[in-house]
Amino acid sequence: MDFSNTEEQQMLQESVQKFVQKSYDFDTRTKIIASEKGFSQENWDLFAELGWLTVPFKEEDGGFGGSAVDLAVMMEEFGKAMLVEPFIASAVLSGGVISEQGSAQQKAELLPKIMEGKLQLACAYAEQGSRFNLAHIKTSATVSGDTVVLNGGKTAVLNGPNAEILLVVARESGAATDSEGISVFMVDAASAGVTIQAFANVDGKKSAEIGLKDVSVPLTQRLGASGSALQALQDSVDRATLAVSAEAVGAMESLLHKTVEYSKTRKQFGTAIGTFQALQHRMADMFIECQLARSIVIMAAMKLDGGEDAIEKTKSVSAAKSRIGKAIQKVGQEAIQIHGGIGMTEELDVGHLFKSVTAAEIMFGNTDFHTQRFASL
Amino acid sequence: MNADFTADELQFEIEVQEFLQNDFPAEYREKVDAGIRLSKDELVLWQKILYKKGWAAPNWPAEYGGTGWTATQKHIFATEMGLIGAPEPVPFGMKMVAPVIMAYGSDEQKQRFLPDILQSNVWWCQGYSEPNSGSDLASLKTSAVRDGDEYVVNGSKTWNTYGQYADWIFCLVRTDTGVKKQEGISFLLIDMKTPGITLKPIVLLDGHAEVNEVFFDDVRVPVSNLIGEENKGWTYAKVLLTHERTNISGVPRGKRRLAALKRLAGNTDDGFGNTMLANAAFRTKLAEVEIELQALEYSELRTLAALSVGKAPGPESSILKIVGTELAQEMDELFVDLAGYNCLPFVPEQFEDGFQGVAIGPGNTAAAALTYFNNRKLTIFGGSNEIQRNIISKAVLGL
Ligand SMILES: Cc1cc2nc3c(=O)[nH]c(=O)nc-3n(C[C@H](O)[C@H](O)[C@H](O)COP(=O)(O)OP(=O)(O)OC[C@H]3O[C@@H](n4cnc5c(N)ncnc54)[C@H](O)[C@@H]3O)c2cc1C
Ligand SMILES: Cc1cc2nc3c(=O)[nH]c(=O)nc-3n(C[C@H](O)[C@H](O)[C@H](O)COP(=O)(O)OP(=O)(O)OC[C@H]3O[C@@H](n4cnc5c(N)ncnc54)[C@H](O)[C@@H]3O)c2cc1C
Numbered sequence: 121m122d123f124s125n126t127e128e129q130q131m132l133q134e135s136v137q138k139f140v141q142k143s144y145d146f147d148t149r150t151k152i153i154a155s156e157k158g159f160s161q162e163n164w165d166l167f168a169e170l171g172w173l174t175v176p177f178k179e180e181d182g183g184f185g186g187s188a189v190d191l192a193v194m195m196e197e198f199g200k201a202m203l204v205e206p207f208i209a210s211a212v213l214s215g216g217v218i219s220e221q222g223s224a225q226q227k228a229e230l231l232p233k234i235m236e237g238k239l240q241l242a243c244a245y246a247e248q249g250s251r252f253n254l255a256h257i258k259t260s261a262t263v264s265g266d267t268v269v270l271n272g273g274k275t276a277v278l279n280g281p282n283a284e285i286l287l288v289v290a291r292e293s294g295a296a297t298d299s300e301g302i303s304v305f306m307v308d309a310a311s312a313g314v315t316i317q318a319f320a321n322v323d324g325k326k327s328a329e330i331g332l333k334d335v336s337v338p339l340t341q342r343l344g345a346s347g348s349a350l351q352a353l354q355d356s357v358d359r360a361t362l363a364v365s366a367e368a369v370g371a372m373e374s375l376l377h378k379t380v381e382y383s384k385t386r387k388q389f390g391t392a393i394g395t396f397q398a399l400q401h402r403m404a405d406m407f408i409e410c411q412l413a414r415s416i417v418i419m420a421a422m423k424l425d426g427g428e429d430a431i432e433k434t435k436s437v438s439a440a441k442s443r444i445g446k447a448i449q450k451v452g453q454e455a456i457q458i459h460g461g462i463g464m465t466e467e468l469d470v471g472h473l474f475k476s477v478t479a480a481e482i483m484f485g486n487t488d489f490h491t492q493r494f495a496s497l
Numbered sequence: 498m499n500a501d502f503t504a505d506e507l508q509f510e511i512e513v514q515e516f517l518q519n520d521f522p523a524e525y526r527e528k529v530d531a532g533i534r535l536s537k538d539e540l541v542l543w544q545k546i547l548y549k550k551g552w553a554a555p556n557w558p559a560e561y562g563g564t565g566w567t568a569t570q571k572h573i574f575a576t577e578m579g580l581i582g583a584p585e586p587v588p589f590g591m592k593m594v595a596p597v598i599m600a601y602g603s604d605e606q607k608q609r610f611l612p613d614i615l616q617s618n619v620w621w622c623q624g625y626s627e628p629n630s631g632s633d634l635a636s637l638k639t640s641a642v643r644d645g646d647e648y649v650v651n652g653s654k655t656w657n658t659y660g661q662y663a664d665w666i667f668c669l670v671r672t673d674t675g676v677k678k679q680e681g682i683s684f685l686l687i688d689m690k691t692p693g694i695t696l697k698p699i700v701l702l703d704g705h706a707e708v709n710e711v712f713f714d715d716v717r718v719p720v721s722n723l724i725g726e727e728n729k730g731w732t733y734a735k736v737l738l739t740h741e742r743t744n745i746s747g748v749p750r751g752k753r754r755l756a757a758l759k760r761l762a763g764n765t766d767d768g769f770g771n772t773m774l775a776n777a778a779f780r781t782k783l784a785e786v787e788i789e790l791q792a793l794e795y796s797e798l799r800t801l802a803a804l805s806v807g808k809a810p811g812p813e814s815s816i817l818k819i820v821g822t823e824l825a826q827e828m829d830e831l832f833v834d835l836a837g838y839n840c841l842p843f844v845p846e847q848f849e850d851g852f853q854g855v856a857i858g859p860g861n862t863a864a865a866a867l868t869y870f871n872n873r874k875l876t877i878f879g880g881s882n883e884i885q886r887n888i889i890s891k892a893v894l895g896l
Contacts, residue, residue: 248858251837253768275857276838297770317855319842322866327841329857388633398883449830456873460631460881461656461708464874466700471870475702478833478866479841486834488778 123418129193135170136197144201146469152204153324157282159205167205168237176212176359181219181231188359188424192366192417199370202469202476204324206240209279212363214241214287216356221304221344230285230306242283242309244274244330245353252485254354255299259332261290263339263346268305270313270335278483280328281318283309288332292347301347311335323479324472355430358437361484362424365417365444368480372413372447375455375473376406382459382470393458402454409447416443435497438490445487448477500798506569513577520546521583529582532861532868534848537620537662544586544617553615554591561599561607562615568805572798579749587659590614590621593737594667597684601725601733610665610686622663624654624687624711625734631656632884634669635678635731639713641670641685643720648672648685650693650716656878660696660709663689669734672727684730686722693717702870704845738880745814745879746821748794754828755787757860758835764859765835773835782834786827793820812892815885822875822882829869836865843867 125133143163152160167173175190177183184190191212198207215234218227218241233239250256259272270290280286286307294301307314313335316328343349380403383394393399420440424433452474456463463470481487502510525535525543535543547553555571557563566574578585586592595614598606613619630637639652650670660666666687673681687694693716698706725733762774762783773779800813833840839858846852847864857863876882890896 246838248839249766249768251766251768256768276841297768319844321841322843322870323841324843329855387629388631388636390633390636396883398886453826453873457876457881457883460877461626461874464701464871464877466702466704471702475866475870478869482833482837482841486837488776488834492778 125193129190132172132175132190133193133197136172136194139166139170140197140201140203144203146472149202149204149324153320158320158324158326159282163205164237164240167207168235172207173211173237174235176215176363177219177231177235181227182235183231188362188421189418191359191363192369192421195363195366196370196373199367199372199476199480200374202324202371202472204326206242206279206282206326208360208363208367209242209325210234210240210283213278213356213360214243214283214285216359217243217287217304217349217352218343220352220355221349223344226306226343239285240279240283241285241287242277242279242328243287243289243353243356244277244280245289245357246276247273248275250275252489253297254357255302255350256297257289257291257302258296259288259290261292261303261305263292266339267336268339268342270305270307270332270337272332274328274330274332277328277330279326280316280330281326285309286314286330287343288335289349289353294347299350302350302353303347304343304349304353305337306341306343307332307335307337311337321479323476325479354434357484358434359424361437361441361490362417362420364480364483365413365420365440368444368448368477369410369414369417371473371477371480372406372410372444372451375451375470375477376403376410378470378473379403379406379455379458386460399458402458406451406454409450413444413447416440431497435494438485438494438497441485441490442487442494445481445490448481449487452477500795502569502573506573509570510573510577513574516550516552517577517581517583520550521581522546525584526582528850529584532848532864533850533852535584536850540584540587541617543584547586548616553586553617554595556592557595557615558599561595561611568801572801576749579747580753582753586617587620587662589623589659589663589667590617590619593623594621594686597667597724597733597737600736601684601729605721606686606724619664620659620662622657622660622666622689624657624666624668626656627653628655628710632881635682637669637671637682639668639670640674641672641683641718643672644717646720647717648720648723650685650687650713650718652713654711654713655708656699657696657709657711658707660689660711661698661706665689666711667724669730672730676728679731681728682730682734683727684724684733685718686724687716687718691716691718702873703848703867704843705848705871746793746797746817747825748790748797748821751790751793751821751824751828754825755783755790758783758786758828758831761832761835761860761862765862779831779834782831786824786831789820789824789827793817793824796820812888815880815888818879819882819885825875826869826872829865829872832862832865833869836862839863840865840867840869 174184178186218230262269286309288305288307292301292303313333315331318328321327384392386393417440420436423436455470456474459470554563555574559565598610627637641648641650666689668685669682670685671681672683693714695712697710699708700706763772765773767773767776839862
């Protein structure tokens with residue numbers, strides 16, 4: 121048994137740490153969020169140059185290897201500094217769907233561009249009414265001849281406002297929650313009939329509500345065979361779920377660290393508030409939560425990389441997301457409480473870490489959803 | 498033991514219900530239901546409607562224009578207000594400074610300030626906390642130095658709620674540095690228009706600047722604005738705190754929010770062909786909240802019963818503050834839970850009147866996360882829940 125990072129993982133970790141230290145302090149992040157695109161193209165180019173965008177991809181796709189543990193190591197560092205660049209949306213999730221579902225030709229055309237930072241994507245799967253069920257797809261794909269017409273609406277599309285290509289998950293046949301009949305189409309975001317309502321989320325990441333009205337695309341834009349996309353979607357969302365969980369572990373680590381440090385310097389009643397046992401125990405509990413969250417994320421990452429069957433892998437992702445959700449609530453809320461009024465302000469990073477982890481709790485299915493999915497598998 | 502209302506009380510309940518149905522403007526009710534913030538003008542107008550009815554100040558004695566109601570009548574009124582969503586007056590004038598003026602102010606001060614508070618002509622804010630004096634309020638440093646007929650005030654206050662709307666601020670200031678910290682504090686009323694006062698808004702996690710820093714730079718305040726005696730301010734402030742912790746549990750508002758949660762759950766798809774109201778885990782959480790609300794309600798009634806036979810409000814009020822605020826936060830979590838992706842977009846403008854954007858999802862689900870963030874304040878202010886637990890440990894359990 122060995123839980124230490126490999127040399128490569130350590131290098132990856134240090135490289136992210138160095139970048140964050142040099143170019144991603146809290147003020148810089150705030151400015152990036154306020155900028156028009158809501159992320160930094162310069163950073164994105166740098167991520168490509170440093171090879172980070174290849175991390176989620178398999179060697180056969182030209183990637184770094186696609187190890188979930190590598191991914192987790194990196195995401196944790198991203199989470200500590202609350203990076204808002206669309207790494208999960210574009211590389212992990214959309215890249216994953218193409219890698220799993222695309223034809224050899226589609227992969228050859230798109231994946232290098234993603235890894236080189238030249239193409240940004242968004243995966244549009246969730247809908248109003250679907251909640252967290254990936255199979256609940258009402259957006260329709262009607263094929264006639266060699267074109268397909270898409271109609272429907274998508275919600276919470278991460279990176280929707282900046283993606284050049286939308287991977288639209290749509291139904292070719294079957295009822296709203298059938299697992300068969302779901303396809304993915306590559307849609308140019310500028311296509312006629314596509315409306316994009318852009319938002320910055322509470323964690324600073326960009327997302328969109330997307331409307332699709334008689335959007336016509338060539339049938340060649342379908343990834344893989346007709347109606348067969350659910351498994352690829354689920355596998356990619358599972359990886360994205362692991363990524364966001366690892367990111368949350370990093371953010372919680374920051375929350376714990378900042379809270380402990382603050383409690384040592386903030387004085388009330390003539391003494392540092394960290395000397396009050398009422399607060400000490402709660403920080404001890406925050407520490408425990410962080411440790412358990414980290415453990416279960418490592419477990420899930422190892423299982424994704426290992427030889428377990430598909431159900432066991434999915435179950436471990438749900439276990440991780442469920443458990444970190446519990447940790448998120450506890451660690452996030454206590455961090456604000458122990459900071460007192462100052463923790464409530466827009467000015468301090470602690471509040472933003474709290475908002476980030478809260479978004480992470482919801483993203484790709486909240487705690488209850490994953491607990492129930494775990495029980496049902 | 499008997500928790501029933503008398504026939505008179507039941508009659509009163511009906512009267513309150515009818516009044517609120519008819520006179521609480523329907524337009525405001527819609528806004529409250531939609532989670533839109535009422536403007537200062539709207540709050541003032543509502544307060545004037547209550548004033549016309551003679552119900553502006555349920556907790557004031559009749560001699561000052563209050564209702565002279567019994568504890569039970571006050572409870573009935575607060576309950577009905579909460580259930581319909583009618584806003585209570587901004588507390589700083591009506592609930593905080595007025596009782597202090599009544600108890601310790603001069604006749605001149607009573608005549609000068611109370612009628613305008615009653616009619617909501619003048620708005621107040623609370624200037625207690627300072628950057629380095631939060632839980633340890635008595636360590637406050639903002640100084641008032643006597644110079645002839647004036648005090649010269651220097652220092653800064655913070656977390657000042659609604660200071661941007663206030664005409665006056667009541668402050669705790671240090672008038673003696675050579676004594677035990679509690680014994681050198683005075684209670685001073687200051688006109689916000691006095692030269693030397695500046696306000697700096699503080700934006701909170703929901704994107705709204707509901708609090709401010711307030712800076713005092715050689716602010717000259719007439720000595721006639723001092724409440725009671727110099728250096729007795731701490732005593733006055735403390736009396737106020739214990740007396741004003743009644744009706745703090747928020748049970749009526751909690752009931753209203755619970756009903757809203759159930760409605761929303763019935764309108765929220767679970768993604769598998771049902772609604773969230775059919776989701777066993779969610780139903781269990783709803784039930785837990787409802788049960789807690791009942792335990793809280795009966796704790797409040799017991800406190801009320803003690804009050805109505807003349808017992809002074811004791812540290813039991815700490816129970817109501819702790820449980821009431823933590824329960825409100827639990828409900829915030831349930832709203833976030835139901836909202837799912839719909840509450841992720843950061844849209845602070847959605848609480849503003851005239852918001853033109855598109856709300857995502859059923860009801861005001863889109864507001865859930867911002868409300869969750871903002872309501873973290875509940876366990877921090879008004880004496881943090883840690884401080885309340887310290888009070889119980891010491892004052893009740895004798896530790
Ligand atoms: C079933 C059982 C088996 C045991 N087996 C063994 C054994 O095999 N060998 C052995 O040596 N002992 C054993 N013990 C004893 C055990 O280690 C003691 O019970 C324990 O150390 C607590 O001591 P105490 O019971 O005197 O409680 P106390 O020390 O009096 O503590 C009472 C309470 O105060 C709390 N407390 C104490 N100090 C603090 C502090 N500084 N801050 C906050 N809270 C505090 C404690 O957590 C506890 O809740 C056993 C006890 C039990 C119940
Ligand atoms: C939204 C908002 C509105 C407010 N409005 C007003 C207003 O209008 N006027 C006004 O005067 N003030 C206002 N306040 C200030 C509020 O009363 C203070 O925030 C509160 O007293 C806590 O002080 P602090 O923020 O400095 O935290 P601190 O006192 O620094 O406390 C930090 C943490 O330490 C804990 N702690 C402190 N002492 C102890 C102890 N002895 N034992 C255990 N734990 C302890 C606290 O509970 C908290 O968790 C407002 C605050 C907020 C957040």
